Amino acid sequence: MSLVEERAQEFRRSFQSLQQEIGKAVVGHPEIVQGVLVCLFSGGHALLEGVPGLGKTLLVKTLAEGLDLRFARIQFTPDLMPADITGTNVVVGSPEGERRFSFQRGPLFGQIVLADEVNRATPKTQSALLEAMQEVAVTVGGVHHPLERPFFVLATQNPIEMEGTYPLPEAQLDRFFFKLRVRYPSAEDLIEIIDRTTRPVTHPVQKVAGGREVEAMKALVREVPVAQPVKEYVSRLILSTRPEHPGAPEMVRRFVRYGSSPRGAQALVMGAKVGALMDGRFNVSFDDVRTVTLPALRHRLILSFEGEAEGVDPDQILEDVLSHVSAQPARAALLPEGL
Numbered sequence: 001m002s003l004v005e006e007r008a009q010e011f012r013r014s015f016q017s018l019q020q021e022i023g024k025a026v027v028g029h030p031e032i033v034q035g036v037l038v039c040l041f042s043g044g045h046a047l048l049e050g051v052p053g054l055g056k057t058l059l060v061k062t063l064a065e066g067l068d069l070r071f072a073r074i075q076f077t078p079d080l081m082p083a084d085i086t087g088t089n090v091v092v093g094s095p096e097g098e099r100r101f102s103f104q105r106g107p108l109f110g111q112i113v114l115a116d117e118v119n120r121a122t123p124k125t126q127s128a129l130l131e132a133m134q135e136v137a138v139t140v141g142g143v144h145h146p147l148e149r150p151f152f153v154l155a156t157q158n159p160i161e162m163e164g165t166y167p168l169p170e171a172q173l174d175r176f177f178f179k180l181r182v183r184y185p186s187a188e189d190l191i192e193i194i195d196r197t198t199r200p201v202t203h204p205v206q207k208v209a210g211g212r213e214v215e216a217m218k219a220l221v222r223e224v225p226v227a228q229p230v231k232e233y234v235s236r237l238i239l240s241t242r243p244e245h246p247g248a249p250e251m252v253r254r255f256v257r258y259g260s261s262p263r264g265a266q267a268l269v270m271g272a273k274v275g276a277l278m279d280g281r282f283n284v285s286f287d288d289v290r291t292v293t294l295p296a297l298r299h300r301l302i303l304s305f306e307g308e309a310e311g312v313d314p315d316q317i318l319e320d321v322l323s324h325v326s327a328q329p330a331r332a333a334l335l336p337e338g339l
Contacts, residue, residue, distance in 0.1 A: 069111040084125075116156050251317050
């Protein structure tokens with residue numbers, strides 16, 4: 001076995017070990033657990049959407065238990081201020097009687113940060129979270145404070161309760177690597193949940209990796225090569241989500257106002273790289289790209305008025321795009337212009 005294959009297999013073992021530890025506390029939702037881990041090792045952030053009681057918070061807390069990283073939880077409310085999450089400068093006194101400003105860190109200085117019910121905070125507070133997600137730093141009083149890596153934000157929101165909420169702006173939604181929809185458990189999973197939560201027996205979650213190991217795995221993901229045809233396929237997928245593009249399918253032209261940004265292409269490639277390593281491969285396939293298309297792009301489509309009025313699900317549009325865009329480009333696209 002070559003060194004490359006050994007590193008891919010080691011990544012796969014660590015990934016599966018973390019999945020197993022999370023499975024000790026979280027019943028079902030294997031695709032959600034996998035999606036969260038893909039975000040973590042891609043260096044992105046995850047938005048979990050689902051009704052209350054489905055285990056979103058438990059999943060995040062269990063992930064923090066499986067990793068030797070600092071965990072912080074922020075309960076977002078309408079009265080939450082930016083300083084409540086970033087930190088603030090306070091006046092402290094010395095034994096000699098001198099007074100000076102000292103920066104008191106906020107919960108954003110954790111490494112795994114749970115932003116619970118993120119859409120309940122005002123846009124002003126949401127913007128403070130936005131800077132931390134994008135820059136891995138916060139600015140307080142004109143001073144730039146870097147955050148410790150790895151830095152991973154998992155935000156949750158309730159899709160049905162709209163009173164007293166502030167919908168996330170498109171600019172902030174675009175900065176989430178994946179949007180994962182947490183569904184209701186099956187009958188079998190529901191019975192397992194009852195058994196686990198009503199008996200005294202518990203299975204403690206073991207630490208699988210620390211910050212150094214997570215950063216090494218993230219670095220390995222970036223080393224995975226992507227063939228030119230796969231890059232072109234990603235490009236065609238992104239362009240096909242834009243209604244003004246000649247190759248856009250009918251559903252896109254009818255129901256989409258704005259398509260995916262270039263961040264969508266980045267998410268497709270990075271998510272596909274993790275998918276390849278999860279499979280023990282050091283190369284990206286077309287199937288790897290297709291697997292991550294829905295969570296990577298569903299929150300990057302802005303529907304038109306007709307799409308909103310008819311309640312069109314972005315997933316339906318993306319399924320149509322996937323069926324419309326071939327892995328192999330049309331021959332005319334490969335010929336020089338004028339031939």
